[in-house]
Amino acid sequence: MEQENHPNVTNVALNVTGMAGLSLAKALKSPNALGSPWQVYGTARRPEPSWFPSSIVDKCITFDATNTDDTHDKLAHIANKVTHVFWVAIQVRENEEANAAMLTNVLNVLKSGPTSQLSHITLQTGTQHYMGPVHDLAHSAHLIPHGPPFIEDLPRLSYPNFYYALEDLVASHAPSLTYSVHRSSIIIGASSRSMYNALLTMAVYATICRHESMAFRFPGTHYTWEHFCDMSDTRVLAKQHIWAAVTEKAKKQAFNCTNGDVFTWKSFWKVLCEIFNVEFVPFDEAEEFDFVGMMEAKGKVWDEIVEKYGLYKTQLNEICCFVAIKNVLHFGFQHVCSMNESREFGLFGYAD
Incomplete structure (x- = not known):
């Protein structure tokens, strides 16, 4: 049963049953989670696999965020409930427009109407923010990344990057919505179908x-x-997502997120x-x-x-x-992120 005077959050990540989403759902349903208790709407493009512990979400919704009509049909009934969006979904093979379109479709539904409760978006991106399109052979041959350690205030590179488009999108909704950006390293976690694990x-x-x-x-x-x-354990990522969602001074900030070791x-x-x-x-x-x-x-x-x-x-x-x-494993530079900003803002998560 929902409790009054507590936030109810939905996880609208398309890969909620994948690495980041699974750990995030578990963390949100923990009685010790910041902002607890949370109501969790897990979402995915495909039906949840048989091994997925359905008890960690209040409801799992299957829809295609690239499809405007399908997104509206599946999310309209919770548009007046959702207060936080945890966006960890990407289409790696698609362009900037495709990824921005998915998030736009979701936000258009959840922000519509006078009863919308949406207040915050946590956006997960990654270290390609600093490296450029390292997996794109058309650009990587002449790629000049930033030198490590990667720090959050480094300028954007002059290469196509859908992470930049997503950051601009969430920033465009301020001040009606607050947001936080989470730049993960190489993500590791529990999953049965994440091609990038x-x-x-x-x-x-x-x-x-x-x-x-x-x-x-x-x-x-x-x-x-x-x-x-360095790497990013999904459990550390989940803690940072939730912390930023409920911590006022973390709003409108970008944070690297790694395990804190190399x-x-x-x-x-x-x-x-x-x-x-x-x-x-x-x-x-x-x-x-x-x-x-x-x-x-x-x-x-x-x-x-x-x-x-x-x-x-x-x-x-x-x-x-x-x-x-x-x-x-063919990078010509050390892949190391600074975690100083998170520590300066008060988050000290760590994983070996």
């Missing part, structure tokens, strides 16, 4: 190597093997080897191999592993991001 990709790669008695070789460069990188891939590779019981192979630049081609051909091998161990049935191309991982 870097940790899940590494886990699948290690599992296939063990299954086929293959060497678990590092598919990157000597530079990334030796230099620093690592080298060389040290992390040893940890993966221990966890997945595969032999550690020191990096050898002379043994460069076609990581993407090799792994994209392992669909049937993954099916065998799923069947052998009774795993949740997934398709390899649904859960892995071999091209994206290869790009990350």
Whole structure:
């Protein structure tokens, strides 16, 4: 039952059943959550998978945010209830207009009418804000990113970036709505179908190597093997989202969000080897191999592993991001974000 004089929040992220959305829903339903109690409307483009714990949302709504009519039909009945939007949805392969259109469609419904309760938007973007289109081969050859550590007040780069369009969109709704921007690093978390879950990709790669008695070789460069990188645990992201949504001084601010530590891939590779019981192979630049081609051909091998161990049935191309991982492991710069701004504003989340 809804309680009076408490905020009711809806999570309108299209991937609420994916990495960031799942952790966010869990965090919102925690009795210790800031602004608690929350009512959570989980949303997704596809029906929730069978493993998804439906108890962490009050209702799950399936709709296509790229479709104006479908968005209106599915969200109109809660337009007078929603007070906060947690936007963690992107169409990575689409352009700036497509991503802005999705959020515009949602806001047009939730802001319509005299009884609208919408007050705040938390927008999750990422470190491509500082790096530019690193996954776009048409631009990456001549890409000049900002130097690390990445800090929030660095100027925008002169490359196409749908994150910029989304930031401009939420800012355009001020002062009628407040907002906060959350720039995550490489996101890791629990998910069964997030193509950009870097940790899940590494886990699948290690599992296939063990299954086929293959060497678990590092598919990157000597530079990334030796230099620093950081990541964003979805649980840390969720805490920052909620904190900014209910903390007045965090409004109209952009915050990096990482685990608060850094690592080298060389040290992390040893940890993966221990966890997945595969032999550690020191990096050898002379043994460069076609990581993407090799792994994209392992669909049937993954099916065998799923069947052998009774795993949740997934398709390899649904859960892995071999091209994206290869790009990350070929960066010519250290991927490190400053967390000073969050700390200065009073948030001290951390994950190892």
